[in-house]
Amino acid sequence: MTTLDDIEIIDPKRFPATVAEEIVASIIDVLDENESCSFVLSGGSTPAQVYRRLSRPPYDDEIDWSRVKLFWGDERFVPQESEHSNFRMVEGTLLQSLSDKDLKYFPVNTSLGSETLSAEDYANTIKQQGYYTDGKSPVFDIVLLGIGSDGHTASLFPGSSSVSDTESICISCDHPNDGTKRISLGPTAIFSAKKIFFLVTGEEKAETLTQIIQDPSVTPEQMPATLYRNASGHVTWFCDYQAAAKLERATSEDNGS
Numbered sequence: 588m589t590t591l592d593d594i595e596i597i598d599p600k601r602f603p604a605t606v607a608e609e610i611v612a613s614i615i616d617v618l619d620e621n622e623s624c625s626f627v628l629s630g631g632s633t634p635a636q637v638y639r640r641l642s643r644p645p646y647d648d649e650i651d652w653s654r655v656k657l658f659w660g661d662e663r664f665v666p667q668e669s670e671h672s673n674f675r676m677v678e679g680t681l682l683q684s685l686s687d688k689d690l691k692y693f694p695v696n697t698s699l700g701s702e703t704l705s706a707e708d709y710a711n712t713i714k715q716q717g718y719y720t721d722g723k724s725p726v727f728d729i730v731l732l733g734i735g736s737d738g739h740t741a742s743l744f745p746g747s748s749s750v751s752d753t754e755s756i757c758i759s760c761d762h763p764n765d766g767t768k769r770i771s772l773g774p775t776a777i778f779s780a781k782k783i784f785f786l787v788t789g790e791e792k793a794e795t796l797t798q799i800i801q802d803p804s805v806t807p808e809q810m811p812a813t814l815y816r817n818a819s820g821h822v823t824w825f826c827d828y829q830a831a832a833k834l835e836r837a838t839s840e841d842n843g844s
């Protein structure tokens with residue numbers, strides 16, 4: 588279960604830099620022990636500010652980016668030029684600024700005939716990059732995730748059969764509201780990671796965040812982000828003041844005893 592020290596509550600003005608610092612520190616730790624670092628990116632709008640900060644001094648020069656391999660936690664089945672593409676969002680906030688760093692990145696190929704073919708192709712990409720050693724699951728070094736106000740994470744949506752799929756490295760699905768076709772890492776590929784950072788900002792996430800972290804009765808079928816409870820690695824929640832507003836902090840901490 589998440590303990591309070593796994594939750595970083597951050598001034599919104601400091602959110603991008605604080606998260607960027609943690610990401611840099613984690614990548615450096617991995618590269619101290621390994622030839623490369625696998626870093627799985629989240630889509631959506633929250634991480635964009637972090638990617639922009641990561642691509643600027645001092646962080647852009649604190650990492651040997653040529654030893655970092657970027658993957659996507661999920662993608663929309665749209666052309667990379669689409670405004671809805673997570674690749675396009677990362678390209679504009681991180682890749683363009685680090686274009687001289689020999690960064691290795693592996694986007695989902697959304698030019699194939701279907702989202703199902705894209706998911707199969709991405710699973711093969713992950714295997715080819717060596718992150719599928721034990722025949723059970725890839726073990727990524729760092730995974731970034733967001734949550735939707737319905738409790739989804741990546742493209743694992745409430746009520747979807749993908750939530751209980753323990754076999755597939757990648758899944759394909761339809762967004763339950765707008766019907767857009769999605770490709771996503773499966774639960775096992777996500778939650779086998781060594782480190783998972785959830786990035787959650789805004790008051791519209793406060794109720795959902797509290798349910799995910801503090802209500803053990805909420806199930807993964809109801810809120811897939813609760814799958815973090817069975818994560819193999821370490822999970823840290825990076826929340827701004829608004830998103831954390833409804834979290835019940837330990838009384839000992841509140842009264843400073």
Ligand code: 6PG
Binds near residue numbers: 630661663734740
């Ligand atoms: C996506 C993301 C998705 C996102 C949440 C939060 O492709 O949209 O993978 O899971 O992280 O929906 O999105 P925001 O950061 O925009 O609130």
